[in-house]
Amino acid sequence: MPGTRRPMKTTATWLTASSSGAIAILQIRGECNLALKALGIAGPLRPGIPCRRDLGGIDEGIVSLLDQDTLIVMPHGGIRVRQLLQETMEQAGINLSEPDTVDPRSLHPEAGDRYEALMLETLTRAASPLAIDLLVQQPERWRSRHSGFTPDPGRTRRLNRLITPPLVVITGAPNVGKSTLMNRLVGRTVSIEADLEGTTRDYTRGLVDLGGVVVDLVDTPGRRVSSDHVEQEAILISDELLEQAECIIELMAPATRPASRQVTASLAVMNKSDLDGTEQLARQQGCGCCISAATGDGIEELVLLVRNELVTDDDLECGDPWLFDPALESAGRSETDR
Missing domain, CATH: 3.40.50.300 (P-loop containing nucleotide triphosphate hydrolases)
Incomplete structure (x- = not known):
């Protein structure tokens, strides 16, 4: 029927690293009510208004409905808490997806384009303080790069140490x-x-x-x-x-x-x-x-x-784009094909 909304496949994706941390972030895309019901969260959630809720007796955390298709759950980042929440999602029929198998634009709907989505996804994993400002500069650098630009493999290897601790x-x-x-x-x-x-x-x-x-x-x-x-x-x-x-x-x-x-x-x-x-x-x-x-x-x-x-000073000060994700080289074509 015209105007009928097609149901989405519901998936859950951890946006934070798999190691233990203070806070973990779980994103649910699709039928968010499935996750809310599995966690025993009753009552309407106002989009964009975070609230503290019990998470199915597993933990207490922050829950935020970004839009009708996107729910963010932020429990404590202990490994056992993550494991129990993951099992709860699976029992509710919600498939767990790895971040690298998911379109970064679906993980970060707030992003203006694929370059920005890849940057935001990398920010969630970057271990080093020096990575933050440099990553934020990258979407514009990739958009404005000249057609013949080829990333320097040595600089890429060194700068990627800002993401994963060497x-x-x-x-x-x-x-x-x-x-x-x-x-x-x-x-x-x-x-x-x-x-x-x-x-x-x-x-x-x-x-x-x-x-x-x-x-x-x-x-x-x-x-x-x-x-x-x-x-x-x-x-x-x-x-x-x-x-x-x-x-x-x-x-x-x-x-x-x-x-x-x-x-x-x-x-x-x-x-x-x-x-x-x-x-x-x-x-x-x-x-x-x-x-x-x-x-x-x-x-x-x-x-x-x-x-x-x-990581050298020249690596940090160079104005060329940083190939912090291999998908960046095809991101421009992806944007054109949209």
């Missing part, structure tokens, strides 16, 4: 201060510190903001011969991490023997600058900087060096 590994001989440096960079104690070989028998890791670039930082055990199977297994795992690392910090210190396995370090760093003669030794060893992990001296310089190793 792996940065601290390695070195026992007792050079790797755990102290890890704790200094993280800003809290995550590794045990002591002037004894073998203190770190396992590897520790954490997400750390280094000058606006969030990295996956790993503190590896000191490399030495040991009969401790836990320590040796951790060293084997750290060997794999070293192979995967996008930046390796090789930490050295006065009066310590070299590491038992040589690696091609991105940055050689001399620790314990608070001891006499350390700076001269750092120059002799060709170290990029000299620090004291214990006092914090030189840490700002090290952070800047690591950040520039991962």
Whole structure:
């Protein structure tokens, strides 16, 4: 019949990363009443007016009806809460879709075009503060690019580290201060510190903001011969991490023997600058900087060096478009075909 609205397939999509976080965002597209009924949410919702509701006894969260076809549910971001909500949607016959299989314009109906939709989708995943302003500039850059523009693969690879945290590994001989440096960079104690070989028998890791670039930082055990199977297994795992690392910090210190396995370090760093003669030794060893992990001296310089190793100032300041999503290269044709 003329004017009859065709029913839409109802889907649910997580707009936030799959890892645990403070808040998760679940978008339902289609017959929103199916989701509301499954969650036990009664009473009319006013479009565009967020409200706090019980979510089927699973959690309390924010619910917002954007329009008659789009519902946003924002629970706490714990993994178990997400799992239970997902099961509830599936039991109600609502299919779960991965963000990369869904047209970004359906995920972000507020977007003016596909460029803007891709930018908004990437913003939900970007880990680094430096990504935010740069991403916001991209839709206009892509719209106004010249016809012969070809993205620089190296710049693309480096800038994409702003979206997914790159792996940065601290390695070195026992007792050079790797755990102290890890704790200094993280800003809290995550590794045990002591002037004894073998203190770190396992590897520790954490997400750390280094000058606006969030990295996956790993503190590896000191490399030495040991009969401790836990320590040796951790060293084997750290060997794999070293192979995967996008930046390796090789930490050295006065009066310590070299590491038992040589690696091609991105940055050689001399620790314990608070001891006499350390700076001269750092120059002799060709170290990029000299620090004291214990006092914090030189840490700002090290952070800047690591950040520039991962993402350069030229990468950030260049006015060319950033290929933050492969779909951008066909986005212009998609807009023309609409």
